[in-house]
Each structure stands twice: as C-alpha cells, then as structure tokens.
Amino acid sequence: MSGEMIAVICIALALGMILLRLSIGLSLIIVSFLGFIWIANIKAALSMLASVPFAFVGDWNLSAIPMFLLMGYVASTTGLTTGLFRAARLLLSRLPGGLAVSSVGASGLFAAASGSSIATSAAMAKIATPEMLKHGYHPGLATGVIAAGGTLGSMIPPSILLLLYGYYAEVSIGQLFIAGIIPGILTMVFYSGMIILRCKMTPTLAPPVDDHPSFRDILAALRDVWPLPVLIVCVMVGIFVGFFTPTQAGAVGALVACMIAAARKTLTWAALRNAVEETLHGTAGIFLILIGTTMLTNFLALSGLPTTISAGVLESGLGTYTLLIGIAVVYIFLGMFVDSIGLMLLTLPIIMPLADAYGIDLIWLGIIIVKLLEIGLMTPPVGLNVYVINGAVGNAVSLNTIFRGVAWFIVTDLICLSVIIAFPALATFLPQFIM
Secondary structure (H helix, E strand, O other): OOHHHHHHHHHHHHHHHHHOOOOHHHHHHHHHHHHHHHHOOHHHHHHHHHHHHHHHHOOHHHHHHHHHHHHHHHHHHOOOOOOHHHHHHHHHOOOOOHHHHHHHHHHHHHHHHHOOHHHHHHHHHHHHHHHHHHOOOOHHHHHHHHHHHHOHHHHOOOOHHHHHHHHHHOOOHHHHHHHOHHHHHHHHHHHHHHHHHHHHHOHHHOOOOOOOOOHHHHHHHHHHHOHHHHHHHHHHHHHHHOOOOHHHHHHHHHHHHHHHHHHOOOOOHHHHHHHHHHHHHHHHHHHHHHHHHHHHHHHHHHHOHHHHHHHHHHHHOOOHHHHHHHHHHHHHHHOOOOOHHHHHHHHHHHHHHHHHHHOOOHHHHHHHHHHHHHHHOOOOOOOHHHHHHHHHHHHHOOHHHHHHHHHHHHHHHHHHHHHHHHOOHHHHHHHHHHO
8 A cells, every 4th residue: 555545544543543533743743653553563562652742842932832822821811911902992892892892802911912713712801701791792703702802812912823834834933023013903803894894784783882981081091901912012112123032032022921910910829720721731731632633743754645745736736826826725624623733733734835836925824724713713613612612601602503604704804815825925014014
C-alpha cells in the first residue's frame, strides 16, 4: 500500500476518533505513531515520540501562548473588564438594538485583552445577556450576538490562533497581529450594521431602552474602562515600534495587567491563583494539540500526501479563488465537528504546500483561515461558542434558540469573508505600511 493511501486512512481514523470525543491532541499522536510504524518501523516511531514533544515544548517562541493567556485571565479575574459593557451601553443604547451593538463593541475590546474566543463569550454572556433579556430583547438576538462577538477573540490581536498560525507557517507574528486589526474592526461594523438593520425592520426584536445618561455618568463609565485600553496600547504599540517582540509582548502584557490590577487594589491572591490555574489548563490543552500536529506533519511528510495533493491541484488548473473557495468549504464543513485550534493545525500541513505552489500571500491566507475558524465556532452541531453561551445562561434560553439567533451572524460573517477575499489589501495593507 502506498504512503499516500496510508496517510488518508490515518487522517480518516483521526477524524473518527475526534468525532468520538477523544482528545484531539491524543488522537493525532496515536495516529501519527501508528502511521510511522506502518510506513517505516517501530524504532522510527519511538524516536519521533521521544524527540518531538521535548523539542517542541522547549521552543522559546511558544512561551507567548501562556503569557497572553495569563494576561487575559488576570484582566478577567481582577475585574479590569467589568466596565466595558456599561460604558458601551451608555454610549450606544439609543441605537436600534443598542444593547446588542454595545455587546459587539464590548466583546471586541475584551477580545483584544484575552486573545480567546471562549473567554470572551463566557465573560460577556454573564454580563450582557441578562441585561438584554431583562429589557425584552429576543432571546436569539441576546445570545447570538454574544456567541458571535466572542469569535472576535480569534481575529483581534493579540490572538492565540494568529500566533499559532504564524508559528506554524513561519510568518511574522507581529505582521499577523497588525493584519488582524482591519478585518476585526470590519467584522464589528458588519455585525453592528446587521443588528441595526434587523431591529429597524423588526422593532420587537429589541425594544428601545429608555436611557438618558448625563455627561457625568458617561465620564464615570469611561473612567472605569481605562485599564483595558491602556493594557492593549502597551502591548500593541510595543510590538509596532519594536520595543519588544511578539513573544516578549505576552510577558509584558501579563506584567502590565498585574500592575494595573494592583494599582486598582483588585489583585488578590485568590484572583491571581485562579488566573494561573486557568492559564496552566489552557496551555496544557493547546500544547498537547500542537505536539500531536507536529507529529502528524512529520508523518504526512514521510507519506508524501501533501506533495501528491499539491501536484494534483496544480495539474487540475484550478484558479486561486477557486482554491480558496474549496478551502472555505472544507473548513466550514469540518468546523461543524472539530474545534478551531485542532482544525487549523490538522489542515495546515496540506494547505501550506498548496499556498506556496499558488504564490498566495501567507498573511492574507492566515486572516482568511482565522475568519473561517470564527464561523466554525458558531456552526452546529459542535459550535463551541454556542455551548459556552448555553452553559452560561442555563435554562433561560434553549440551545436551538441560540443556534437560530447565531445564524444571522454566520451569514454576516460569510459576507465579511467574501469582502476580505475580494480585497486582499484589507489584510495586507496595514502590515506593509507599518512594518
């Protein structure tokens, strides 16, 4: 049996194990180990199993992952994000669907501090969803906007997904972070526009909120928000002007978050311990997937499957945009069953050779892939963000209602993705201009 056929069988086996809810990282490690035995021998498989995890975890560049996670968890557990929704509400509540639009804005700012879609969704579900339900908002809109707003954590820097993509694709992480700014803002604008349009057409979706805040109220709310913009500016400006590398930026961000929390007297031992524990759990899960993906990449290289696929696609004469549409279909389908980090790292060993062969800009491709992964976080039956919202609101809103509510945001995301594909400069202009 050819190496390519063995690789196809092993990938199918890995997907089957993942669908059976076995850990993605463990599934990839098992399949890669068995594939190495099948193609080579047990000695080669054991050698890979011994060397890859040690060499991988010891890579200095990956230290940014736990540091950015720690920054986000410190900001969350010490209350640096609590004033976001209140400030956005006072400024935007008079718009049609103003509370939902406020949720989009607050989610975007929270995402810039956490870098995590799940953390953003979980936090905003507890803050914004009860407020919208209390004011008579349709449950589908009140929960769907939070599930969609949480996905902004995948695009708006510092993003863990962009960091992992940059590491794997050997692309400047700083440029990727800068490239995510315009698409992230564009997504927020599209979401807000869709909400306003829907609420104008169907006012019962979001009854008007009778808020008449004074100038003093607005100033007080903005004073409560200052820690997060300061944290974001410290990290992103430091990267832009070259004070520190993106890898070092994670540690700087974590330190600044601790300093701000200490200055506000909210940095308790309990909060710090919870943040460290969450960081350890998150880092361990991500690293397990990364080790499995690295082993899978080695196995696929041995099998020759990526080279065969690249040659086949090139011989077929597919255009660049046809290829991108094909990649989008694969990501949207697999995104229904596989979580975002696992899906990206599972598919990159096959997609990267195709991108090289077609001369596709890897910064642009990274933004497209992350956008597709954002959609996967909302699509049934897995839709991880939807389940996070469902867990946060309990029996107040059914799972089916949340999925129906989030469907509007999936369509909006597909429109936004089409614009990014049609106009690559939305992703590539800012990195070229700044760097």
